[in-house]
Amino acid sequence: MKPAVGLIGLGLMGKPMGANLLKAGFPLTVWNRTRAKTEDLARQGAKVAGSPREAAASSDVLLTIVSDPPALEEILWGASGALEGLRRGSIYIDSSTVAPSLARRIAKACAERGVEFLDAPVTGGTWGAEKGELVFMVGGSAETLKHVEPVLGAMGKRWFHLGPHGAGQTVKLAMNMILALQVDALAEALALVTSAGVAPERLVEVMQSSMARSPLLDIKAPMILARNYAPSFPLRLMHKDLGLALDLANQLGVPLPATAVAREIYNAVKGSAKEDLDYAAVARFWQKA
Amino acid sequence: MKPAVGLIGLGLMGKPMGANLLKAGFPLTVWNRTRAKTEDLARQGAKVAGSPREAAASSDVLLTIVSDPPALEEILWGASGALEGLRRGSIYIDSSTVAPSLARRIAKACAERGVEFLDAPVTGGTWGAEKGELVFMVGGSAETLKHVEPVLGAMGKRWFHLGPHGAGQTVKLAMNMILALQVDALAEALALVTSAGVAPERLVEVMQSSMARSPLLDIKAPMILARNYAPSFPLRLMHKDLGLALDLANQLGVPLPATAVAREIYNAVKGSAKEDLDYAAVARFWQKA
Numbered sequence: 001m002k003p004a005v006g007l008i009g010l011g012l013m014g015k016p017m018g019a020n021l022l023k024a025g026f027p028l029t030v031w032n033r034t035r036a037k038t039e040d041l042a043r044q045g046a047k048v049a050g051s052p053r054e055a056a057a058s059s060d061v062l063l064t065i066v067s068d069p070p071a072l073e074e075i076l077w078g079a080s081g082a083l084e085g086l087r088r089g090s091i092y093i094d095s096s097t098v099a100p101s102l103a104r105r106i107a108k109a110c111a112e113r114g115v116e117f118l119d120a121p122v123t124g125g126t127w128g129a130e131k132g133e134l135v136f137m138v139g140g141s142a143e144t145l146k147h148v149e150p151v152l153g154a155m156g157k158r159w160f161h162l163g164p165h166g167a168g169q170t171v172k173l174a175m176n177m178i179l180a181l182q183v184d185a186l187a188e189a190l191a192l193v194t195s196a197g198v199a200p201e202r203l204v205e206v207m208q209s210s211m212a213r214s215p216l217l218d219i220k221a222p223m224i225l226a227r228n229y230a231p232s233f234p235l236r237l238m239h240k241d242l243g244l245a246l247d248l249a250n251q252l253g254v255p256l257p258a259t260a261v262a263r264e265i266y267n268a269v270k271g272s273a274k275e276d277l278d279y280a281a282v283a284r285f286w287q288k289a
Numbered sequence: 290m291k292p293a294v295g296l297i298g299l300g301l302m303g304k305p306m307g308a309n310l311l312k313a314g315f316p317l318t319v320w321n322r323t324r325a326k327t328e329d330l331a332r333q334g335a336k337v338a339g340s341p342r343e344a345a346a347s348s349d350v351l352l353t354i355v356s357d358p359p360a361l362e363e364i365l366w367g368a369s370g371a372l373e374g375l376r377r378g379s380i381y382i383d384s385s386t387v388a389p390s391l392a393r394r395i396a397k398a399c400a401e402r403g404v405e406f407l408d409a410p411v412t413g414g415t416w417g418a419e420k421g422e423l424v425f426m427v428g429g430s431a432e433t434l435k436h437v438e439p440v441l442g443a444m445g446k447r448w449f450h451l452g453p454h455g456a457g458q459t460v461k462l463a464m465n466m467i468l469a470l471q472v473d474a475l476a477e478a479l480a481l482v483t484s485a486g487v488a489p490e491r492l493v494e495v496m497q498s499s500m501a502r503s504p505l506l507d508i509k510a511p512m513i514l515a516r517n518y519a520p521s522f523p524l525r526l527m528h529k530d531l532g533l534a535l536d537l538a539n540q541l542g543v544p545l546p547a548t549a550v551a552r553e554i555y556n557a558v559k560g561s562a563k564e565d566l567d568y569a570a571v572a573r574f575w576q577k578a
Contacts, residue, residue: 123500206424
């Protein structure tokens with residue numbers, strides 16, 4: 001029999017992940033701060049819990065995916081929090097992107113309750129979540145990972161065991177640094193050629209024949225050229241992740257000069273945006289006119 | 290009959306480009322500041338000119354590819370310079386990476402002599418030069434480009450007509466900004482995960498499953514992991530190109546914050562290097578220990 005799965009956080013990522021769990025036949029209980037967001041999955045067969053605690057208590061495997069560390073801490077340690085609901089012997093997987101130190105704190109709290117924890121942030125965006133092609137970056141016990149592979153396999157195509165608790169988050173922050181800097185580099189280069197009188201489409205065309213071609217370019221360049229920033233991965237979350245990467249780097253004494261500057265550019269765009277934007281909107285730094 | 294081609298500059302790029310011109314059957318005359326570097330191509334059938342002027346005078350199509358603007362200016366306007374040798378009706382192609390403004394100055398000097406000029410810098414590295422798979426970024430007349438397509442086709446697989454004189458250089462500088470920032474981003478991210486206790490190979494492995502995968506990653510990541518920086522595209526030239534991009538941006542009033550910071554990191558590594566290094570050695574900024 002398939003393990004009962006709990007899912008907390010039905011945002012851009014969580015909702016399609018939940019739909020894929022249901023499609024794969026896992027009994028699913030969901031919880032979301034804004035209850036209206038549970039309706040679609042309830043219609044598809046999910047049970048709706050009254051609190052994070054209740055969602056945890058009904059699960060063999062609990063999965064959380066929320067937008068930032070404060071949201072995760074509230075769900076775990078807040079009123080009717082998930083931690084006190086977790087059953088001995090169950091497994092808790094967090095797919096949010098948070099600091100590695102928070103992942104280690106959660107692992108410790110879980111261990112005290114006889115619960116195995118994995119930090120397992122994802123990459124692949126909403127597109128990957130919808131297609132069930134996410135990639136999980138996992139920190140924690142390899143044996144625990146083995147147990148939940150069928151659950152991850154319903155939502156993703158690959159998972160990497162990267163080391164002890166926190167290693168998944170470390171690699172995720174490093175990945176997002178790279179994505180953020182690559183899109184910023186593209187935006188800087190497009191601003192330069194445009195100001196010099198060359199159509200930005202031409203640079204993209206040349207890049208497609210260069211060593212710098214990538215799926216990221218395929219997805220983000222058209223958004224920048226069309227100035228269409230409907231969020232796939234929201235800029236506010238990329239800005240948050242750059243902050244987490246810089247926090248980690250400063251704890252470790254590693255200088256990240258270009259990342260620090262990119263964070264300020266994302267910060268400027270975030271500060272001037274009225275609506276929710278994809279992080280490709282970093283190009284707005286140069287598209288003010 | 291195939292046009293006579295002159296080639297000035299037999300460095301990491303020029304030498305394999307010359308070999309491919311010979312293989313394709315073009316009569317070739319070469320010149321290089323250090324004469325010893327002409328020997329291999331002479332053995333393969335090239336004539337060796339005594340000066341840039343002589344090389345230009347014997348050519349229907351002259352091609353130059355040297356390391357920086359001062360070297361190019363010396364070849365063109367120095368003693369026995371190429372400009373005074375160029376024959377009316379001939380075509381001059383510069384594949385060096387220089388400022389767009391220098392390309393326009395050369396175009397003007399050529400026009401005064403009845404010579405058609407193209408700025409046509411290349412991307413693809415020594416690997417692309419050897420395989421004959423370079424990509425040419427061309428500024429100038431589309432009709433002139435049509436005339437030299439067989440010559441470019443001996444050395445490259447694609448060429449893009451990007452606009453009037455200088456447009457090729459503008460796009461090339463934008464391309465190199467992107468390459469420089471992507472490799473710096475990779476180096477920053479590898480430094481972070483390494484300091485956090487995660488093997489850097491694991492980040493690369495995850496990246497290969499992500500939207501950030503690229504041929505650039507395939508080539509540069511192994512160099513950084515092995516700390517093997519034998520130059521394919523030398524760091525000193527990437528540093529120069531970042532300077533040219535920033536010069537252009539400052540003429541145009543375009544801020545390039547991350548590019549400016551990346552240039553300083555390349556600058557630091559260049560300043561501390563004793564040997565010639567590939568630009569992947571930007572990772573040495575974090576690999577001092």
